Amino acid sequence: MYKIKYFPDEDHAPMKEFLSDLVKSGQKQKYFSILRYVEKLKEFGFEINEKFKSGALRKLEEDLWELKPSNIRVFVTYIKESHEFYLLHAFKKEKNTTPSEEKKRARNEIRKLKKNI
DSSP states (O other), X not given: OOEXXXXXXXXXXXXXXXXXXXXXXXXXXXXXXXXXXXXXXXXXXXXXXXXXXXXXEEEEETTEEEEOSTTEEEEEEEETTTTEEEXXXXXXXXXXXXXXXXXXXXXXXXXXXXXXX
């Protein structure tokens, strides 16, 4: 079992805001889908593709992955020393490629996270 944390913390997380906005806009199915994928990430970690669903987690860069429930992408990083996944932020994917500005935002979040650990 892995630990799941929100960036930058439980009280000020862009990921939580995204989830809240889904519920407010009546997109509860997407909300529950994301929660299910996060639970499976917690349970299986990097084996999620083999034990849950192929393609559920994709490595983008050295320390950046995307969790892929439906057309929503959740950026995730992993801190080896503490065995923790951090949920950085999420967005609705509208094209085949991951937007460079979203990856840049995620890299900045990872930099801030590592600075504060």
